[in-house]
Amino acid sequence: xxxxxxKGIEQKFDGPVFNEFVLEFNKPYKDVxxxxxxxxxxxxxxxxxxxxxxxxxxxxxxxxxxSKEEIERLADAxxxxx
Amino acid sequence: MIRxxxxxxxxxxxxxxxxxxxxxxPVKKDVLQGIPMRRDIEGFPQVxxxxxVRHFTRLSRTNYCIDIGFYPLGSCTMKYNPKINEKxxxxxxxxGSHPSAPEDAVQGNLRLLKTLEILxxxxxxxxxxxxxxxxxxxxxxxxxxxxxxxxxxxxxxRKTVLIPDSAHGTNPSSAHICGYxxxxxxxxxAGTVELADLDKxxxxxxxxxxxxxxxxxxxxxxxxxxxxxxxxxxxGFVYMDGANxxxxxxxxxPGDMGVDVIHLNLHKTFSTPHGGGxxxxxxxxxxxxLEPYLPVPVIExxxxxxxxxxxxxxxxxxxxxxxxNFLVAVRALAYILSLGPSGLREVAExxxxxxxxxRKSLENAYHLKYKTSTLHECVFSDKYQREYGVKNIDIAKxxxxxxxxxxxxxxxxxxxxxxxVEPTETESKRDLDLFIQAMESIALEAKKNPDLLKNAxxxxxxxxxxxxxxxxxxxxxxMPESGGDSEKDERPK
Numbered sequence: 001x002x003x004x005x006x007k008g009i010e011q012k013f014d015g016p017v018f019n020e021f022v023l024e025f026n027k028p029y030k031d032v033x034x035x036x037x038x039x040x041x042x043x044x045x046x047x048x049x050x051x052x053x054x055x056x057x058x059x060x061x062x063x064x065x066x067s068k069e070e071i072e073r074l075a076d077a078x079x080x081x082x
Numbered sequence: 083m084i085r086x087x088x089x090x091x092x093x094x095x096x097x098x099x100x101x102x103x104x105x106x107x108p109v110k111k112d113v114l115q116g117i118p119m120r121r122d123i124e125g126f127p128q129v130x131x132x133x134x135v136r137h138f139t140r141l142s143r144t145n146y147c148i149d150i151g152f153y154p155l156g157s158c159t160m161k162y163n164p165k166i167n168e169k170x171x172x173x174x175x176x177x178g179s180h181p182s183a184p185e186d187a188v189q190g191n192l193r194l195l196k197t198l199e200i201l202x203x204x205x206x207x208x209x210x211x212x213x214x215x216x217x218x219x220x221x222x223x224x225x226x227x228x229x230x231x232x233x234x235x236x237x238x239x240r241k242t243v244l245i246p247d248s249a250h251g252t253n254p255s256s257a258h259i260c261g262y263x264x265x266x267x268x269x270x271x272a273g274t275v276e277l278a279d280l281d282k283x284x285x286x287x288x289x290x291x292x293x294x295x296x297x298x299x300x301x302x303x304x305x306x307x308x309x310x311x312x313x314x315x316x317x318g319f320v321y322m323d324g325a326n327x328x329x330x331x332x333x334x335x336p337g338d339m340g341v342d343v344i345h346l347n348l349h350k351t352f353s354t355p356h357g358g359g360x361x362x363x364x365x366x367x368x369x370x371x372l373e374p375y376l377p378v379p380v381i382e383x384x385x386x387x388x389x390x391x392x393x394x395x396x397x398x399x400x401x402x403x404x405x406x407n408f409l410v411a412v413r414a415l416a417y418i419l420s421l422g423p424s425g426l427r428e429v430a431e432x433x434x435x436x437x438x439x440x441r442k443s444l445e446n447a448y449h450l451k452y453k454t455s456t457l458h459e460c461v462f463s464d465k466y467q468r469e470y471g472v473k474n475i476d477i478a479k480x481x482x483x484x485x486x487x488x489x490x491x492x493x494x495x496x497x498x499x500x501x502x503v504e505p506t507e508t509e510s511k512r513d514l515d516l517f518i519q520a521m522e523s524i525a526l527e528a529k530k531n532p533d534l535l536k537n538a539x540x541x542x543x544x545x546x547x548x549x550x551x552x553x554x555x556x557x558x559x560x561m562p563e564s565g566g567d568s569e570k571d572e573r574p575k
Binding site for chain 1: 113
């Protein structure tokens with residue numbers, strides 16, 4: 001929810017998710033990933049190599065080890081990236 | 083020792099070992115609406131953390147392992163696993179990295195893998211190497227697939243693979259899985275490849291010879307160069323099973339003998355833990371002619387930057403998820419760097435010396451079918467003891483009472499009642515002498531009190547198991563009394 005509030009990012013699939021979800025970006029994901037890296041975050045797995053038909057998507061995973069603060073930090077970094 | 087119960091038997095309702103931290107994000111109850119949710123798993127053990135720790139610690143103590151004592155399991159190379167390798171493999175940048183991480187985030191890892199590739203290539207005298215296979219047998223299959231790919235590209239994959247009768251059973255299996263039929267080559271009285279038989283069998287329908295050197299008897303093939311020439315003269319490849327590399331490392335190189343493909347076992351020669359079944363590593367080194375067919379990805383370096391190259395049109399494809407067992411590679415590299423060239427040479431020298439010391443000490447007490455010199459391992463048989471009704475398995479079980487792990491049994495098949503002893507280089511003379519004394523005592527017991535051996539072991543955690551029943555009627559799963567999982571699942575309506 002936090003990530004998809006960022007302009008230019010949408011949840012790709014409608015079904016319920018467990019620990020990971022696919023986000024779609026309205027710009028090349030490699031640029032987003034580079035911006036996240038500068039913020040000290042190793043972003044989600046870019047799906048272009050394995051699923052070229054959804055090339056601007058990435059798989060993000062969150063587990064019980066991620067705090068609310070870290071999730072919000074990711075959302076802020078995505079906002080900056082977009 | 084008291085028999086350790088199953089963890090299910092330690093369970094008491096309401097105990098728990100771990101609590102997931104409280105949610106610090108808002109709760110949303112309908113987030114998994116419509117998904118069938120399991121509420122309970124009947125019989126799931128409810129135990130505290132200390133009970134878990136104690137249970138598994140006690141279980142581990144019922145197992146023999148290399149950190150407890152001598153482990154002369156022939157062909158396995160059960161050498162000491164240096165603890166410094168564990169520390170290095172545990173460094174956060176190695177242990178915490180993910181195989182899906184982008185290349186730019188794991189340059190150190192890629193450089194490590196490339197360095198190991200280069201060093202193993204140098205050690206084997208080959209041209210290039212892949213670290214992807216994660217076991218020796220997988221390395222064999224990859225090696226054979228590379229050979230097949232090359233022959234196929236030349237227009238004819240060929241039909242047959244030649245394998246000596248002393249070979250490990252995985253060799254013909256790998257050849258068969260690769261689509262080849264197998265023809266056995268006889269061993270001569272010295273226990274080495276019968277050259278006349280090889281010469282007769284080699285033709286342009288033969289894709290390769292798979293050979294182990296030194297062979298499974300521990301004997302070095304003195305005609306290895308001539309053997310390679312015979313195979314090459316008809317366009318075949320020589321595949322070497324590198325399981326016995328501990329006898330050669332630093333002293334001579336398979337590539338210099340004429341070998342085209344070799345697999346290594348990092349969990350044997352290069353000291354990474356066997357782990358009761360893995361993780362292992364079976365890298366494959368090849369001569370340049372087979373380089374185009376290597377599995378993808380290949381690690382490449384340009385101007386100090388490393389990357390994975392998947393653009394390899396002749397590659398046999400991917401043989402493993404990700405890049406092989408990375409942390410095993412870390413341990414092997416740590417081992418190689420800590421020993422250096424002189425240390426590796428000493429490994430082979432001491433491995434050979436220790437084995438020959440045992441061989442000389444026991445050659446009167448136990449039968450040696452082949453009198454040929456051996457390197458890092460030797461194969462006795464139970465021939466003398468059979469006179470008293472005692473077989474190799476009885477000798478092996480009695481060794482357990484002496485606190486020693488038995489040698490490999492009944493292999494190679496060309497020695498009936500085989501006992502294959504490989505001490506490795508990491509044993510002291512004291513431990514070798516204790517083993518020799520134990521074996522000498524057992525040889526005497528076989529004569530004077532054979533029943534003591536036939537009913538052994540007497541002092542171990544479990545007595546001799548009924549292996550026939552275990553194979554026919556295995557109990558594979560604990561089941562709760564009701565016989566199934568809880569029926570309280572919520573199914574979508």
